[in-house]
Structure formats: C-alpha cells, structure tokens
Amino acid sequence: MSVQSSAHPAPRPDWLWHAGLIAFVLAWWVIYHRLIAFSEFVTGLFPADRHSHTGEAIAFFFYDVPKVMMLLTLIVFAMGVVRSFFSPERTRALLSGKREGVGNVLSAGLGILTPFCSCSAVPLFIGFVSAGVPLGVTFSFLIAAPMVNEVALVLLFGLVGWQVALTYLAFGLGIAIVAGFIIGKLRLEGWLQDWVRDIHSGANAPVMAEGERLTMIDRYRLGLEAVREIFAKVWLWIILGIGMGALIHGYVPEDLMVRIMGADAWWSVPAAVVLGIPMYTNAAGVIPIVEALLGKGAALGTVLAFMMSVIALSLPEMIILRQVLTLRLIAVFVGVVGSGILAVGFLLNMIF
Template sequence: MGTMQTMPARRTAWRPLLLAAAAGAWLLAYFGNMPLWDLLVYRVAGLAEDSRLGSGVHFFLADTVKIVLLLTGIIFVVTVARSFLSLERTRALLGGRREGVANLGAAGLGVATPFCSCSAVPAFIGFVAAGVPLGVTLSFLIASPLINEVAVVLLYGMFGIKIALLYVGSGLLIATVAGYVLGRVAPPRWVEPFVFATTLRGVPVVPGQRLSFDDRLALGREEVAKILRKMWPYLLVGIGLGAVIHGWVPADFFARWAGAGNPFAPLVAVALGVPLYSNAAGVLPLVEVLHAKGVAMGTVLAFMMSVVALSLPELILLRRVLKPQLLAAFVGVVATGILATGYLFNAIL
C-alpha cells in the first residue's frame, strides 16, 4: 500500500519540472528556428541567400515551423488557462467592458506583439476560443502585422518623424475602427464552430468546469491536436504560396501603373499588395525604391499596409477559421481603411 500511495505523489512532484522542460524546449525551438534553417538551407544545402529559390525554400521551412510552434504553444496555454475560468470571467479579463476601448487596447497589444500576418492567426484562434469578443480579436489580428516597431524606426530613418507617426496613427485607427465595425456586423456564427467547441476525450467541456490538473493538460493537448488537424492543409498551401511569391514585386510595373499621375494609384497599390506576403520591415526597402521612382507616399504606404495586413497566405489560413461572409467583410473593411489612408496621405503630403 505504501508504494501505491507514493507513486502518484512522485508523479505530481515531477510534473512542474516536466512542464518547465517542455516550455524550455518550446522556447529553444522557437528562437532557434531561424538560425537552424539559415544553417541547413544556406550552409548545408548551399542555396544562395539572395536567390529566389534559396529565399523561397528558407521562407517555407522557417515559417511553417514557426506557425506550427505558435499554434501549439498559444492554443495549449489558452486552453489550459480557459479551463480555470468561467466564460464570463474570461471575457471580462481579455475582452474589456466597452467595445471601442477594448478594440483600441487589442490594437495596442497587436503593436506590442508584431507578428507577420500568418503568425498572428494562432493568437487570433486562441483569443476567439477563450471568449474574447470577435471584433476585439480582429483589432488585434489587424494591428499585429500592420504596425511593426522595426518598420517605424526604418520609416523614421528614411522619411522622417512625420511619416513614421502618420503610419502608426493610421494603423491604430484602421485596426480599432475595422475591429469595432466587424464586431458590430459579424455574428459569432460566421466563425467555424470547431474554434468554440472544446472537448476532453470526446466529451464537451464548459469553461470553469471542475477538472483535475492532469485533465487540464490532456485538454490542452487534445485541443492542439484538433486545431492542427483542421489547419495543416491550409497552413501548407498558404505558406507554400507565400514562399513562391516571397520577395517578388514588379517594381517597374508598379511605378508605371501606380505613379503620381494615376488617380486610382492607391487602389492599384492595394490590388498589387494583397497577393504578396511579407512583414512591414521586409517590405520597407521596396517602399523606398518605389518612392524614389516617383510613386506618391500615400500610395506606397497603402501598398505596404495591404501586403502586411491582407496577404493572400493569411487569408487562406483564416478561411479555415472564418466563414466566407466574415472573411469577405474583413477584407472589405480593412481594404477600405487602407485605401482611405492612401488617398489621405496623397492629399496632405
């Protein structure tokens, strides 16, 4: 009997160490992901870093691993945390009480966690599943890739403080207003049901339900497996498409059709920017080139915003989570905000 009683106690004593080891392994994998693929793709495989093939292969492998790690980590942590809270308490903690203020707060959180557009999707899933209001979560999803502190510094260095502040202000405004509007018009049924359905060993679990700690860990593992099973085809297609088009922009074509003399230049810029995929810092050198070619500042900023906030790979990933009605509304509202910003900047700069 003494042996039987000590075995669970020993397992309980080791559990915090195992969790700490798992968290350490996750952090090591996340922060070592980029250096590892730098070594394997550019050094071991010998692909040129500045070639379309080398950068595309590296992009596909590194981004796929990064997004899988983010999905795994965020969904697991949010699911376990949510199991301790009632749905009402979760909304109060994460969603805020007043929608407009909550949207602005979520946009500010997005600025503080500057993911690329595809990397922000796992956090979006976790927040929605945790009961955060949909519009508030969309403000985070828009702001996180749209406003990047590295891009702000680079914009300041290239074009001065005025342009950098206008970029930050317009990005926050777009994320806040777009999320607020979408929260008003988009019902929760426009989100795929699996995002809200949490089960443990096939049985639905209600937030705040009394569970053992082992059950909570199992709940997190099962939720991660469920999300990955539903997301992986979209993940591979989206990142694969991003790898193919990564770094490719016809600068001369852009300058010709979105030049200063074209009144529809911001519209052309957004149409050209949506199929592409990059973060704000990555697209800024192209912004500088286009501006040097005579493209108006509002047009190039509209192009940059559409690349980072409405990339086609992101939309492919989001389609697995959002129903077509909400996906179309998301694109329409955000694109309208970006277009308005482009025309405004062209008028005042």
C-alpha cells in the same frame, strides 16, 4: 562532486549578462554608423561604375541588408524582453470582458508589441476567439499585430524618416481600431466555424503567468530566443525584399513608377492594394521596397496603401484564417480592412 559539477556547470554571474548587453549595444551603435562606409567599400569591389544603375543597386543592397538586420536584432530583442511581462493568458484576460471601443483600442495597442507577420499573428488570434474574446476586439489585434508593430515603425523611421513612421502609425492604428469596431457591431459571431462558435466563454479562466517570477536574466534569454525565432522566419524575406528594392532603386525608370503609383492617377491606390494582396512578406521585407518606391517619386498614400495591403491582407493569412472563419466572414474582413486602406491612400495623396 566532480560528476555533478560537470553535469551542472555554474551559471554565468548576473553582472556578466549586464556587461555583455552594454557592450553589445555600444558595438551595435558603432557598427550602425559605419554602414555607409561599408556599403561603399563593398560596392567598389564590383566591376561597375558607382553611379551606374548597377552601382546604385549594389550600394542600396549592401547598405540596407545589414541596416535592416541590425535594426531587427535590437528591436526584436528589446520587445522579447518586454513581452516576457505579458503571457498569452494575461493578454486574454486583459482583452476579454472589455467594452467595444475600449477593447478595440487596447487590442490594437497590444498588437504594436507583437512583431509578427500576418500568419504568425493568426494562432494568437485563434486563441483569443476560442477563449471568448469579442470578435471585433480580436480583429483589431489581428490587423494591428502585423501592420503596426514596432518592427515596421522602427524600420520606417530608420529608412524613410520619422514623419512617414508617425503617419503610418496613426493611420494603421486607425484602421485596426475602426475596422475591428465595425466588425464587432455587425455581430458576425454566427459566421465563425462551428467548433469555435460552440466553445464556451468560460474557457479563458485566468492562469498565473510564469513571467511574473522571471528574473531579468531570464528575460534576456527570452529576448535572445525571440531574435532567433523571428530571424529564422524573416531573414529570407528581408533579403528578397531588399533585393527587389535594389532593382527598383537602380533600374526602374522614375517616370514608370510615377505612372503606376503617381498621385495624379486615380486608379493608382486601388491598383496598389490589389497588387499587394497576393504578395506575402512582412514589414522587414516590404519596407525596403517602400523606400525605393518613395525615392522614385511614387505618391506616399499609394505606397503606404500598398504596404498595408501586403502586410495586413496577405493570401497565406486568409488560408490560415479559414480554420476559424467562414468564407463570408473572411470576405467581410477583407472588405472592411481594404476599404480602410483605400481611404487612407486617397486621403494621404490629397494631403501630401
């Protein structure tokens, strides 16, 4: 009995998990509201005047790094629990067989629930295409998953306000739905790689989702695992992105940023899109840069166009997509999505 007991320790009681979650949320709330004081304290430890360029950059960095990390932890955990109700098989079953238009809206909405960077969303995209989900519907998911996920929205809300977050949500979903619909109407299934095109649509036979039998404690564990996995992928990009944002915030002259991304320069939006495509980061990494650019007076439409191109049209994503798409179809994807991003950038610069 003693050997069996040591090999299989008694599980923690359910109430302890619930109490621990409540304690974590309360501690998170208290710490989050003390981040400004923490940033000022750390900045004061450096031999730089607080109101100098260096002081501003240091304060920006030590405020935004813990802020982004804390927001990411809370949201990814919550969405890890939510996603435990949606297995890949169930998601495929929801998307396959839906009419164009309805399927595009549904897949774009599902993309919001997946806090993936563009490269992380590609494997699921490949699974959808291989399983016979309509091509345009899968593209709506591929666009929305990295560009309009809950991480991007929460970080935008926390760093630059709810108005910008809602604007980004509306136009990002619009691009995902419309671009996917257009690609579906073009009937480009023949431009898939041969091995994908030859797979029969019956490959997506419904599978009973294990998540239907999960307990709430199991879902907590999945949320913790999601935090671990996502952090392993993005923590470096967060620090690099915030570091770049801190340099922009502290050192880049305002007149230079207005000249590059100002609303009066007609070429600023296409220049921002072209500049963003070769870069590779995710919402957590690029939003601090967005915050710094907006703080310097850059135009909202130009900055959001830059953010969209960085997240939705990254070069590494295109390399991975080459496994399932021909170069012609990749070019169509970039052209349609890029055109939508340009339209959003110009429109927002006209409105704001």
